[in-house]
Amino acid sequence: MIEQSNHTMRQGTSDDLLSSKSNSKRDTARTTVVVVGASLAGLMSALALSRLGLHVTMLERSDRKSRTGAALEVSEGLLERLIGRHGNVGTDTLPSGAQAWSDVHAGLRAAAEADPNICIRSPVRVALVDQDERGAWVVAENGQVVGGDIVVGADGHASVVRRHVAPERPYAKFAGYLIWLGLVDEHPIRSRPWPSNLAILYERNYCLNAYYLPGAGGALGAGKRRIGWGWYDAGQNDLLRGTGCLVGNIVKRTLRPDKVPGSTFDRLAAEARKIWPDPWREAILHCVERREVIGTPVAEYMPERLARGRVCLVGDAAHVPSPMTGRGFAASAQDALALAEALERDMLVRGVKDALGRYEGKRLKAARDLVMSGQSFSRSFVRDHMGFYA
Ligand SMILES: Cc1cc2nc3c(=O)[nH]c(=O)nc-3n(C[C@H](O)[C@H](O)[C@H](O)COP(=O)(O)OP(=O)(O)OC[C@H]3O[C@@H](n4cnc5c(N)ncnc54)[C@H](O)[C@@H]3O)c2cc1C
Incomplete structure (x- = not known):
């Protein structure tokens, strides 16, 4: 049996429910999203989608998070852009500038935990993903099934969700x-x-x-x-x-x-x-x-696609550039914002699948360019190493 991801029961998918624009406010609030992975890309996506009134369930395999030494550049006003003007967290939750990975994670997590539209469940390790015309769902390793209108893969470079979206090239x-x-x-x-x-x-x-x-x-x-x-x-x-x-x-x-x-x-x-x-x-x-x-x-992972039907990818699940680019976090933030924008524009009128297609259209080229710039560093770095020991 599929457990609905929403905090309440759901009686249909958003495409069924959102066919009439006059019902948009009520219907948007009933749309449910399952986000796999509650790290930076997942948290930013959940916050951006919650701003539209969508209910988001996040599934995270781990409670522990630490990455010694990695630093990220947080752009000015990022949290405000993700949560809109009406968020109930202070701007000091996520200061801008160079920040430790763990501090950025803590800030985003605090914002998500304060958001009544977001529910974070862990430890839940997702094993596979599937979809049909009416919805999409994930199956956890313990057999639990969690479904919604949309599944967002934010599960990092070894993404399980990517295996569903891009089965022809699933691995970084x-x-x-x-x-x-x-x-x-x-x-x-x-x-x-x-x-x-x-x-x-x-x-x-x-x-x-x-x-x-x-x-x-x-x-x-x-x-x-x-x-x-x-x-x-x-x-x-x-x-x-x-x-x-x-x-x-x-x-x-x-x-x-x-x-x-x-x-x-x-x-x-x-x-x-x-x-x-x-x-x-x-x-x-x-x-x-x-x-x-x-x-x-x-x-490294060079994407050919970012969405398939009702399932899409953000962050390192979608594209893995070398850390030398220093842009993985910024790209993840752009994914979250572009996904929310595409759903806001297209979901009510054209449906979830078209909206995710628009998201892919908006982000794919920029993501590929980023990965390519990292690859050129990687190739010359490895070549220089071989040359040094030749
Ligand atoms: C060493 C290093 C240095 C970096 N330095 C920079 C930098 O200087 N600047 C910059 O902008 N970016 C940098 N990055 C990249 C940046 O950290 C990422 O692009 C960004 O944090 C987005 O990561 P993510 O949330 O997509 O993935 P991750 O952080 O990998 O998160 C994936 C999440 O999904 C969870 N998960 C995975 N599988 C499952 C599953 N099956 N079920 C449930 N949950 C699951 C994981 O536990 C994890 O919490 C660096 C990355 C690395 C590795």
Whole structure:
């Protein structure tokens, strides 16, 4: 039996219900959306769809979330654009500028939890997705079935929903390198100066990004901030395969600190001492000595489509650019806004499927261009690494 995703019972799909524009207000409120994945893209999409009056159920496999060191650029007024003028969360919930991944997630999650149209359910791991003329639904690993008018896949680079939308090319592929990520409080780092914004350094066959992030409570004063860094390294593929993080050319998981051999940490420290200047060297050594470093294998996915019938994709489920583009989060925000705009324009008159087709038309080319720009970095980075060891 299909459980309706709405907080209340539903008696038909939006296409049935929304055939008359005169009923639009009531009918929009009855439209139900199932969002798979309650991370950044899922939360932004849920907030944008709730603003239209849609009821959103989010299914998330995990309660835990941490990604050491990854930083995101939040554009001015993003939360206001997602939730409209009438949201009941303060603007300080999601400050603009460079922010830690975990802080952005916490801000969006707080906004979603305060929204009566959004219900977040976890842990629920979705195993498959299907649809017919009247609706779409997901089946969780525990056999639970949750249905609605629309299913949105926001389930990241290894998306299950993508297998339904693009069965001919369902998987993101390993780009040939990983990023070592670390995050450290600024106060124990003695070397100065730190960059005012983002530093990008190339040395030998490596690339290093380093950036300031606000400290605890959003502190921006010197000595109170945090420093994030990402070290691109194409020499760890055997380690990734040996630890099961990489199977064939499919990325399975991030390399956690307890899976990084001591000899690898020693080599990272030796390399850092040799090639990176202070203050980056000091920050990296600080993290390496404390074993507070993760290795994220980089995946890429070039989309051919973003929607099929009543099911669509947003964020990394839809397109996976190299993190070197620094645009994955912004692209996810654009997906959320474009999806809401397409549904607002077309759902009542032309129906859900046409609206999702409009969403795809609006976003596909920009998403492909973004992935392509990341691929050109990836290719030259991996080629340079091979050349270095040839
Ligand atoms: C190392 C790294 C660095 C990055 N740096 C930047 C940067 O500097 N700037 C930038 O803009 N972007 C960056 N990005 C990209 C950015 O983080 C993402 O594009 C953005 O956060 C959108 O992610 P997402 O929500 O689509 O996917 P994810 O964050 O992967 O979330 C997917 C969610 O779906 C859940 N899920 C997965 N499968 C299922 C299932 N079967 N059932 C239920 N739930 C499921 C997961 O638990 C997770 O919560 C970086 C990414 C990485 C990996």
